[in-house]
Amino acid sequence: MPEKCWITNETRICGLPSHATDTFEHVPQPIVPIEKSVKLGLCNGFRLWVWDSPPSKEFLDSVFKEAEFIIMDYWIGNASTGDFKRHIVNSGKSEKEFHDHNIKIFKKAAEQYGDRFFWSITAEPDSQGINFPKEQFGSKKEAHKFFIEWMKGFSSGMDPNTKLRWYDYLKENRIDLKTNNIAIQLGKASMAHYAYELGVRLVWVECNCGLPEGLQKTVAFLRGAANQFKINNTYWGIDFSTWNDRTHLSLHYDENGKRKGGLTESLYLRELMYIYLAGANLLHEEISDASHWINKPKWYSKLSPMGKIASRFGKFTKTFNRGKPYRPVAVMLEHDHGQSGLDDADTNQTWFGTVPTKNADLMIKHFFDLAFPGHDEYYSAQAKQYCKNTWNCGREYSEKIASGEDMRVFEGGRLATSRWGDIIDVIIEDCPEDVLSEYKVLILLGELKINEKLLEKLKKFVKAGGTIVANITNYFNCPESLLENTVCHGTQGAMWTIPSVRPGKVSNQIEKFTGFKFTGEKTRGSVSYCPVTKKNLFENGFVFEKIQLQTASAIATTVNWLWGGWGAPNAPYEHTPIAVENKIGKGKVVTTLPYFMMHPVHRNPLQISECIYDQVISDILPYRIDGKPIQYIFNKTETEDMIALFNNGDKSWKGCIVSKNKPINTKFDWHKDAPAKWFKEKSIWKLEVRVPKFSFKIITIKK
Template identity: 30%
Template sequence: MKKFDIFGEIWQMSDYYYEKHMLSQNGDYPMPEPDGYPVPYPMRGIFERSKEEGLFSAFRIGGDFWPRDFKLKALDPDQQRIQIDMLRGTTDYKRPENAELQLSYEDFAEHYCNAAIDFALAHPGRVMLCAVGEIDSSHPWPKDHCFRTRKEAYEFFKYNCFHTKVGSCDPDTLYRHLKKRGLSPEQVNLMMHGACLFAIPYFFEWGFPHIEIERGLGTSLNMQVSLAYLRGAWKQFGRKARWGIDFSTHQPNYNQCCWYDENGTRLGGFTESMTLRCWMSAWMGGADYLLCEGSDYTHWVFQKDGSFGLSALGEAAKKFAGFTLRSGIDRGEPVVPGAVMLDYYNGYEQEYGVSLMRPYVWGNCLPCTNTDLNISCVLDAFFPGQREVSAHTEHVRHPECGYSTRQEYLKLLKKKTDMRYLEKGVLTPTPAGDSIDVVWDTAPPEVLREYKVLIPAGAAVLPDSVLDEYVAQGGTLAVGMEKLTPEMEQKLGIQKEKPLGSDWDYDRLALTDGSFFSDGLRYGFTRMKFPSETKILAVNSRNIPVVAEIPYGSGKVLLCTVPLGQDVSGSALLGVWSHILQNEVKKHLPVEFDSRGILEIAVNRKENGGLTLALFNSTGESWQGGILFREPVSSVREVFPQECSLASVGNRITETLEPYSVKILTTENS
């Protein structure tokens, strides 16, 4: 059974940090309103109480570990995994008590790095050093010029990741000290902490033994897409790194974390419901660990007399820890039949919080084209609604947002208004389940063959051998016409016909079996001649083929004659193409279901062959429906939020899911 850890903070908010952030009015930390109560932080008491409540199995030291080593001494690496956050080195250097040391920054950094490195070496495999971080989201992109090519942008990014000081991130100093001591990143369990999607595969390729991606803070926020990127990169680059999610509760518009007044009323951040569902999504999605960022204050309610107790989020954390750390439930490994393939140099990000609520490429230093937008269009097919996360908290973009200023937002929170309806896009319904990974077009054939269905998106370039080494071996390649080379067309026995001025339309497209149709998008297409064994799957109103199934060896090619399978504006995939992609992936899942635009389902395979299923409802409507198991099962149990056996009729069960809730089920094979 795969190990899972939950990290909490240890004494993160010292008096110095609290005063510093209050003076700078930094929204990263609880910020009382002028009429609010002063928030005391009894850090040592919180740490001891966290252990008593069993909230965490591991802890993060958020800086200030040298020259004072009391945090290091408070933890036992044999009992708890430890993460040392070295990203506050430049901040710690400026602490008043450290100024008394009269050291240059270079000398201070040497002592600081060596203290963390020595601690990691003394406890091999138990201590992670988070020493390079947020170099993707805080990258120093050029302001006065653009890049000539995407490869040039990548090289610029890579150089800065290893050499440029960004905020408190100082990789140059770190690597200099590692080299001086003859140590590799693997020997000291070095971690890369990121926040953007586009860079995730590079972190795995560059060999970081630990990779942590922060979610819930304001970049491309959808959890399912983030997990797809992480899983795919982990598989593509050798399954070597341990990876996890740092879940930050910062509500994207206000950038205020989850915290509570003395009455236990939440005054910022995501709702407890959303946070719990995201934690559970990380656990089901294959993460090795979860960091509950800011747990020193998000998990507690503080009183004026210095006493404190668990907040509503703290109670949820206790429940989550009891289930994931101590229940003995085997979560299994995610069942992922599909892979979306991207160009190695794509540099594509869907949004950057509330400051850039639109897609951009390589730090907005290259044009974002319709080909780039195809990445979002394909992801939308599997996670509809995943693009707009931060935007739902903007009154201008979404009039249903119940507030238009920070002051109105706080008034609603103080009235305990239900804000869950605004938390859209973070977790979305899944018509085909959480069933895809994201890989790069440099993935070797043995990695591609792990997936039943391969879907190139954006500017991905198919390997020359893809037909013989993937499709002929039993794989399904779902591809737009523009991705095939002349050699591939010849092997498939297809031929382009002479184009006509009427090779575009704005009409109804339909599956040839009459089961589905779509319309309302303008598109262009290529007229094709197909071999006799081809099965036409979809046609337009003129009965011209739009999607065809072409057998090849033991597999097949699903070919869309519309470039990229999307409309001419790049806003969405054609409905029939999206439907075909969903169904092709869904049929390889061991369960059958109907999401009806409400249900998100994640399916994992346990070591004993049974299944663990997570059912998520992130909408305001109840879901009730059947789940059909495509394999014999002897029993089905609900194990979260309660434990009970479920009655089945044959291999089918009926389930009900309340709004904004999650259930975990397990099965045993007959």
């Protein structure tokens, strides 16, 4: 994947919203000073919105004299402004003829400037569901098929009378999505794999503006998708929208440089730095014409407080070698997973509320809740109600800013703490073997089923040294009733029960792979035991499958008599496996035996999951972070390791970076702290670090 990073600003978007008449005067807006923006370090590229006519070749050439990159929004079928439709009418051409003329310009630009020019064909078909069906689909496969057709025809601000579908139009005109540098903008990164499957090489996702999920989960899906399709020389990016959906105000300033609304500068900077270090190729600063400049008494008169921060950030990226993000863990999902953000939590549905969420789907949610605690907090019902009780409109929000109230406390959840660091990519089941080989740990989640073809791929991964973590339900087709009817009762006088046997069989090859024989016998437990921590964990109940160990060994157990009949306490005390590992070649296969790793009624995740994931992942982390939970990310170059700590809380953080080996030299980047001093404690080395509230530190360690 290319390591290039483009930072783009708006040329003109009318970032000062016309509907906010209590705050703005809506006046004609000139194009930003392109040469000045680049020299100030604000950006190295620009986004061109095509509200009416597309830019001429001469204009594109003039921009490229100063900038490295252009991404242009031109949506076929679009009627989001009257000017666009009126321009078609005034041209004397039909809608198709009008597009034909303009597409020639774009094709020539792609030929002339290569990957410096991309054309975004549609915007957020997954978050602007105009006419998206309300009825239920019969399966995820059916919902996926509908979504792909939806995406192929969707245009933001779609003209209901248009007969043009952008995908069909491009195909009919022999415009290849790869060679002509077509991009797709999404609102939910969980749909990114499907966009790349169409053939586009750049997928970018808008964040913050009322869109679900925190940035870390967004990165995991988007970066993983780009990597899975890297054979096409793919790119990925983030559109930082500074609109605060709870106030309907963008980040902007008055003539005195006082912030009037939108996200805080603190969150904006932390997001920019995190996404940059996470490896994004495109960082677009939406509405930068309003957020980076003070536009009174005249447009672009001087930089705003955010503009000064953006200028420093842009200059920093020119000299700082970010290397590559360390991402040794991949989560593999079934192809038609349909994880669509908060729709799953709010309506108990996948695929935008059209397919009921299953037990297997909840495993995905539980994993990311563990990996990034609080990642969906910003859009939780409790958080929204809290803000609603605090201010009722944009004017009240602006008044709170003016009063000096710290508005950063209302932004929790956009960036969350990370249990193992931000080291996760999400891939889907048809991932190529060469991409799989880049990861050290592969976690199978959701309704993914291991068929013969996938099994062969997984065998190669494990033999080469990889670790796989799977739930027993990934090995057979299981009904939703799997957690029910745990036992078949005998007569009351006999006082005994007959274990229930689940349907479904597995092959001998699967049993050899897992290292145990599947019995199909369902049983129950209430306490799990972690040998590493030597603690009993009270789970309140779970259903698991008894197995017969062959080459595998237990790594977590339960006490087998706790769910027995009246005479159970007199039964022998022994531990029954609920998680096992089987070593194959240089790697191993870890299988968890409780169905879906959750309580059978309340669907809460089991505590033993933390122990199992910790055992697998902790060993592959280059450094340990001691202290209260914090967000962190690792980056590597040939000669240096980098650790970035992001404190998104309202209290200062104090902790230690722990290394097995003595570092040669260490320095702080961005924030110029005192020289870093490591100290030895027993056989390990520690570096004490303090991170102020709502801030971050970048520590560079020479190998």
